[in-house]
Amino acid sequence: MSSLACPRCKSALPEGAAACTSCAQAWPRVGEWADFRGGRPLGPAAAVNLWPLTAWGYEAWRARALSLLSGRPFPLGEELCLMRERLEPVGGGVFLDLGTATGLYARALLRAGAARVYALDLSPAMLRAARRRARGLEGFVPLLARAEALPLRAASLDGVAVGGSWNEFARPEAVALEVARVLRPGGRLWLVFTHRSASPLQRAFGRAGLRFPRLEDLLALLAPLGFALEGWREGSAGFVAGTKLPAGE
Numbered sequence: 001m002s003s004l005a006c007p008r009c010k011s012a013l014p015e016g017a018a019a020c021t022s023c024a025q026a027w028p029r030v031g032e033w034a035d036f037r038g039g040r041p042l043g044p045a046a047a048v049n050l051w052p053l054t055a056w057g058y059e060a061w062r063a064r065a066l067s068l069l070s071g072r073p074f075p076l077g078e079e080l081c082l083m084r085e086r087l088e089p090v091g092g093g094v095f096l097d098l099g100t101a102t103g104l105y106a107r108a109l110l111r112a113g114a115a116r117v118y119a120l121d122l123s124p125a126m127l128r129a130a131r132r133r134a135r136g137l138e139g140f141v142p143l144l145a146r147a148e149a150l151p152l153r154a155a156s157l158d159g160v161a162v163g164g165s166w167n168e169f170a171r172p173e174a175v176a177l178e179v180a181r182v183l184r185p186g187g188r189l190w191l192v193f194t195h196r197s198a199s200p201l202q203r204a205f206g207r208a209g210l211r212f213p214r215l216e217d218l219l220a221l222l223a224p225l226g227f228a229l230e231g232w233r234e235g236s237a238g239f240v241a242g243t244k245l246p247a248g249e
């Protein structure tokens with residue numbers, strides 16, 4: 001069953017719909033995808049992800065990202081293994097790869113047996129690259145949308161994975177509310193982010209629209225939304241793993 005919902009009124013949407021029959025909102029198309037993004041302008045850092053060249057080179061950089069941030073050899077295989085462990089059980093589940101870029105996490109989840117992964121990004125170039133790389137993997141569903149207004153039904157997901165995208169979200173408080181909304185009770189969260197440091201590079205990226213939270217800020221944002229959480233860091237690499245608690249706990 002589809003987990004899609006209108007990002008405005010949150011009524012259920014059939015897969016492939018380009019208009020909501022409940023609130024009459026219609027979305028333009030970009031290629032074969034409904035464009036759920038809405039018209040808000042993008043900051044310079046987010047806009048770079050719209051370039052096909054960024055999508056083309058992205059996974060070469062991504063393979064080295066956690067080694068650079070943590071200051072020790074941190075192979076991609078280790079990160080994917082941690083992600084799968086924290087999102088267990090993966091087999092048969094429905095997941096969201098939030099800010100999927102070229103679909104690295106989405107592919108890893110599908111290969112681990114996930115039934116369906118919504119691979120969401122605001123960049124058509126990234127989603128095209130993700131779809132190419134996921135060719136042959138059943139259950140891969142690209143979504144052109146914003147993390148701040150997810151086109152997904154409440155409590156419809158078994159897990160949400162956020163690999164490095166949190167630093168780019170323009171309104172992290174809105175994203176946190178959306179993640180809490182779409183996860184079912186008992187659903188799992190995996191989040192990797194670049195932790196705040198005194199680096200001049202972070203100040204420069206900050207001016208371009210990136211945000212570098214501290215672990216304690218992220219935990220303080222998520223915990224009141226009904227998560228049991230564990231967080232840690234290695235150098236500038238930050239990690240949060242959590243479970244959505246049943247209402248009232």
Ligand SMILES: C[S@@+](CC[C@H](N)C(=O)[O-])C[C@H]1O[C@@H](n2cnc3c(N)ncnc32)[C@H](O)[C@@H]1O
Nearest residue numbers: 049099100101121122123146147163164165168
């Ligand atoms: C650093 S990449 C992370 C990619 C991926 N999660 C990974 O682990 O490799 C960040 C991605 O998030 C996307 N992004 C940034 N802000 C977004 C937003 N508000 N909504 C949806 N996607 C967003 C960007 O287009 C980009 O592809």
